Amino acid sequence: MNTQAEPIALTRQDYLSSCDPKWCPGCGCFAILRSMTSMFAQAKIPTHEQVIISGIGCSSRLPYYSATYGFHTIHGRAPTVAMGAKLANPDLSVWVVTGDGDALAIGGNHTLHLLRRNSDVKMMLLNNQIYGLTKGQASPTTPQGLVTKSSPYGAVDKPIRPVLLALAAGATFVARVHDRDVKQMEEVMLAAQNHKGAVFIEILMNCVTFYDGAYESVTDKKTRSENMLELEHGKPLIYGENGNKGFINKNGKLKSVVIGENGITEDDILVHDAHSRNAGLSAQLSLLEFPRNPYPIGIFRQVDEPVYGEAK
Structure with a gap:
C-alpha cells in the first residue's frame, strides 16, 4: 500500500547556504537576506524551485548565501539572464537582486x-545611492551635490527615481521598502512572490x-511618522505624528494638507488605489521626496496583466 509522504516543513535556516556573508x-x-529567506520559508517553495540571479555589486553577493539555485552574472545583465531562466523553465520562481549602479x-x-x-521575474533593487563595492563613487541615484570619490565638487547629474522608472516601464507590481523594517520587507516580498508578472521592489x-x-x-x-507616508491599498493617504496630515488633489497635483484646517476633513483625503490600471496617482506619489514631502513606503501598484512568454 502506497502512502503519500507529508511535505517537509522548511524554515529560514533551510534557505541559507553554508557560506558566511561577507558584508560590512x-x-x-x-x-x-534575513527577510528574503524568511519569506521563502513562508511561501513553502522548495529550494530547488527558487533561483536568485545577480549582477555585480555588494548586493549581488546574495546568491552565495542562499541554498537556492543562483547565478552571479556579469555587470548589469542579471535581468536578461533571469528572463531566459524563466522562459526556459516557467515553473521556477526567479528573483533578481541588484543595486542602483548595476540596474x-x-x-x-x-x-x-x-x-x-511583464516577465514573471521579481527584481529587488537595493538602493544605497552610492557605488559601494568599488569604494564610494557616485551612482545613478546619488543626490545632486553629494561629494564622492568620483564627484569631488559634488554630483552633477539629476538622480534617477527608480519607482517612477518602473511605473513608466509598465511593471505590474511596484513597491518600496526600507532595510530597517524587516516585517514589512517580508510582507511585501511575499506579496511579490505570489504576483504573476514583473515585480520591482526598491529597498532603501x-x-x-x-x-x-x-x-x-x-x-x-x-522622525519617520512625519517623514514617511505608509501606502496601503484602500486606505487614505494620511501621515504625521498625530495622523492629521494627508494629501488631496489640487489642480491635478498632490497637495499636503492638515486635517481640521481650512475646512479639510478626512473625507477629502485621497485614497490609495494600488490596483488601478492607470498608474497616474502612483506616479505622482513616487515624485514625493523628503524634505519637502514625506517619503512613500509600501506597494505603489499591483495589477494583473498578460505575462510574457505565457500562452494566451
Whole structure:
C-alpha cells in the first residue's frame, strides 16, 4: 500500500547556504537576506524551485548565501539572464537582486525591457545611492551635490527615481521598502512572490561605509511618522505624528494638507488605489521626496496583466 509522504516543513535556516556573508558590519544586506529567506520559508517553495540571479555589486553577493539555485552574472545583465531562466523553465520562481549602479547604469537598458515585457521575474533593487563595492563613487541615484570619490565638487547629474522608472516601464507590481523594517520587507516580498508578472521592489538600504545615514531622516523611529507616508491599498493617504496630515488633489497635483484646517476633513483625503490600471496617482506619489514631502513606503501598484512568454 502506497502512502503519500507529508511535505517537509522548511524554515529560514533551510534557505541559507553554508557560506558566511561577507558584508560590512551593519550593512543593510544582512536584514534583506534575513527577510528574503524568511519569506521563502513562508511561501513553502522548495529550494530547488527558487533561483536568485545577480549582477555585480555588494548586493549581488546574495546568491552565495542562499541554498537556492543562483547565478552571479556579469555587470548589469542579471535581468536578461533571469528572463531566459524563466522562459526556459516557467515553473521556477526567479528573483533578481541588484543595486542602483548595476540596474540603472550599465544595466539600465536590460532593467527597462524586463519590466515592460511583464516577465514573471521579481527584481529587488537595493538602493544605497552610492557605488559601494568599488569604494564610494557616485551612482545613478546619488543626490545632486553629494561629494564622492568620483564627484569631488559634488554630483552633477539629476538622480534617477527608480519607482517612477518602473511605473513608466509598465511593471505590474511596484513597491518600496526600507532595510530597517524587516516585517514589512517580508510582507511585501511575499506579496511579490505570489504576483504573476514583473515585480520591482526598491529597498532603501544604508551603506554604513560610504554613505552612512542616507535615509536616516526617513527611517529613524523619532522622525519617520512625519517623514514617511505608509501606502496601503484602500486606505487614505494620511501621515504625521498625530495622523492629521494627508494629501488631496489640487489642480491635478498632490497637495499636503492638515486635517481640521481650512475646512479639510478626512473625507477629502485621497485614497490609495494600488490596483488601478492607470498608474497616474502612483506616479505622482513616487515624485514625493523628503524634505519637502514625506517619503512613500509600501506597494505603489499591483495589477494583473498578460505575462510574457505565457500562452494566451
